[in-house]
Amino acid sequence: MSSSARTGMALAVAGAAGGLTLLAGGAADAATATTHLAAAPAICRYEVTANSGLNVRTGPGTRWETVPPALAHGKHLGADCITSQSGWHQLRSNQVGKWVSGQYLRLLSHSGRSCRYAVTASALNVRTGPSTGYNTSPPQLHRGQHITADCRGSEAGWRALRQSVPANQIGKWSSGAFLKPIRSARGGVMAGAGGAAAAPTSPMLAGAGLGVVALGGGVAIAAIRRRAKGLA
Numbered sequence: 001m002s003s004s005a006r007t008g009m010a011l012a013v014a015g016a017a018g019g020l021t022l023l024a025g026g027a028a029d030a031a032t033a034t035t036h037l038a039a040a041p042a043i044c045r046y047e048v049t050a051n052s053g054l055n056v057r058t059g060p061g062t063r064w065e066t067v068p069p070a071l072a073h074g075k076h077l078g079a080d081c082i083t084s085q086s087g088w089h090q091l092r093s094n095q096v097g098k099w100v101s102g103q104y105l106r107l108l109s110h111s112g113r114s115c116r117y118a119v120t121a122s123a124l125n126v127r128t129g130p131s132t133g134y135n136t137s138p139p140q141l142h143r144g145q146h147i148t149a150d151c152r153g154s155e156a157g158w159r160a161l162r163q164s165v166p167a168n169q170i171g172k173w174s175s176g177a178f179l180k181p182i183r184s185a186r187g188g189v190m191a192g193a194g195g196a197a198a199a200p201t202s203p204m205l206a207g208a209g210l211g212v213v214a215l216g217g218g219v220a221i222a223a224i225r226r227r228a229k230g231l232a
Contacts, residue, residue, distance in 0.1 A: 043092045044081040045150075045160060047129070048073055050104035060088035060099045067098050076108065076129070076171070108154045114162045115151040116190040117179035119143055126165070130158035130173045137172045141165070146182065149174065 048054045053070035071077065071094065079089035079100065087102045108130055124141040127134040130153075141147065148163035157176040161169050182190050 042081040043078050045108040045154075046077055046079055046089070046105040047108055048075045048077070048100075048104060049106050054100055054104045056091070056095045056098045056100055057088075058098060060084035060086055060090075064099070067095050071100065074129075079105070108160070113151040114148050116182040117147055117149055117159075118182055119145045119147065119174075119178060120180050121178035124174055124178045126161065126169050126172045126174050127158075128172055130154040130156055130160075134173070137169055139166070141174060147174075147179075149179065 048071045050071075051073050053072055054075075055070050056067045057064040058067060077091060077100075078093035079091050083089050083102050084099075088099045089102050089105060091098050091100060119141045120143065121141075122143050126137045126139075126141060128137055145164075147161060147165055149159040149161050153159045153176045154173075158173045159176045159179060161172050161174060163170075165172075
């Protein structure tokens, strides 16, 4: 084997080794990072059903101190979907971090993900709650308008609005019967703000990419050397 061929082979092997080293390092970094990540709690929307107002407390039980004001009947709020062992929910709106009893909450929707929709009605009302029994909140949505709302609706199929509407309509409701999911070129439903975001850059993937570059560079150099000697 000529010295040029041996040089090309050495470079290719070095490129492969460098790629494997970077890949292994990236995988190790990713594993380390994963151990430090804590999953954020899923947040749901609820309606207060207590007739005389619902006490907010500093902890998940009646032995904890109350935090005025009490939440009025019919009020909408955001709280953890998962309860404590005693059935209390931690608030994510209003008195954030405080607690209310799940016994007096009615689930409206899971608001952890948002999706994109096109309005199919010629004029679609926006309401303060998830049914026609609630007041309207002008202006109406028009046919073909694209909006962002919860992917999962209430039990009656209504969806809370999240983006692409006036500020006063954020958190208000429209009937899902007149909202058509907008699909991406690959056939999937497009996610909006708070939905399926772009995948974060992974240290493991970054390591793999650099490894491929190093490996490819070594092979390319070897091929050039072979062609120069008339071996390719």
